[in-house]
Amino acid sequence: MEVVIVPDARAGGELIADAIAVLLRQKPDALLGVATGSTPLPIYQALAARVSDGAVDASRARICQLDEYVGLPPGHPESYRSVVLREVVEPLGLPASSFMGPDGSAEDVQAACEAYDAALGAAGGVDLQLLGIGTDGHIGFNEPCSSLASRTRIKTLTEQTRRDNARFFDSVDEVPHHVITQGIGTILDARHLVLLATGEGKAQAVADTVEGPVASVVPASALQLHPHATVVVDEAAASKLRLAPYFRNTYATKPEWQGL
Numbered sequence: 001m002e003v004v005i006v007p008d009a010r011a012g013g014e015l016i017a018d019a020i021a022v023l024l025r026q027k028p029d030a031l032l033g034v035a036t037g038s039t040p041l042p043i044y045q046a047l048a049a050r051v052s053d054g055a056v057d058a059s060r061a062r063i064c065q066l067d068e069y070v071g072l073p074p075g076h077p078e079s080y081r082s083v084v085l086r087e088v089v090e091p092l093g094l095p096a097s098s099f100m101g102p103d104g105s106a107e108d109v110q111a112a113c114e115a116y117d118a119a120l121g122a123a124g125g126v127d128l129q130l131l132g133i134g135t136d137g138h139i140g141f142n143e144p145c146s147s148l149a150s151r152t153r154i155k156t157l158t159e160q161t162r163r164d165n166a167r168f169f170d171s172v173d174e175v176p177h178h179v180i181t182q183g184i185g186t187i188l189d190a191r192h193l194v195l196l197a198t199g200e201g202k203a204q205a206v207a208d209t210v211e212g213p214v215a216s217v218v219p220a221s222a223l224q225l226h227p228h229a230t231v232v233v234d235e236a237a238a239s240k241l242r243l244a245p246y247f248r249n250t251y252a253t254k255p256e257w258q259g260l
């Protein structure tokens with residue numbers, strides 16, 4: 001696992017957008033897994049800026065969703081499908097056909113989950129999966145004690161996550177209890193995992209993820225099992241990392257050609 005400490009969220013967004021630009025040059029039709037929440041927005045803004053000024057050609061990129069609420073009416077503005085279309089697909093100028101996600105309004109949720117895992121496989125697998133992290137260490141919506149081998153499935157949100165996400169709804173009562181999420185095993189299938197965490201509220205979850213044991217009680221710690229995982233953190237989110245001086249030195253002396 002590589003840990004990169006950046007000054008602030010904007011710098012994290014620029015760094016990761018650069019890595020996506022490199023990927024798209026090597027593989028123009030790369031499948032990019034995207035996360036929701038506030039944290040990755042600087043990545044999407046930086047990438048869209050590169051596309052609009054002609055530095056990056058994302059016209060053949062494909063986008064896939066990490067997770068979804070269950071039971072929101074189709075087209076609900078806070079369904080993750082709507083969020084990804086609004087924050088990623090449209091700003092990049094991509095057609096809706098370039099986008100795939102699980103069907104959170106399906107009557108047979110289990111079948112929708114299996115269909116999504118199959119669709120990811122048929123698409124050739126995810127090339128680069130962006131991740132945020134919940135305050136309880138969740139990735140996607142894999143709450144604490146999710147199986148590290150899990151595939152896409154339905155999960156129940158913790159009250160902490162429902163409260164954290166209530167800011168996107170009129171009240172916490174409107175936050176669904178159930179979600180579909182790529183499983184931790186599904187996420188680990190991606191070729192490159194890039195987790196961005198910013199702000200002091202994520203510092204403990206980041207320390208547990210990077211320096212704690214691999215344990216399902218901290219789902220993001222599963223990144224330690226992946227051969228190419230990058231954790232990008234701002235100073236505040238890095239504030240509880242015991243090995244921060246080592247991470248800083250490693251990145252400062254890294255040959256530029258290695259990229260992320």
Ligand SMILES: N[C@@H]1[C@@H](O)[C@H](O)[C@@H](COP(=O)(O)O)O[C@@H]1O
Pocket residue numbers: 035036037038039040066067131132133134135138139140141161165
């Ligand atoms: N399912 C999403 C996660 O993918 C995201 O990482 C998390 C943190 O969101 P934020 O970046 O807004 O703190 O929120 C939700 O729970």
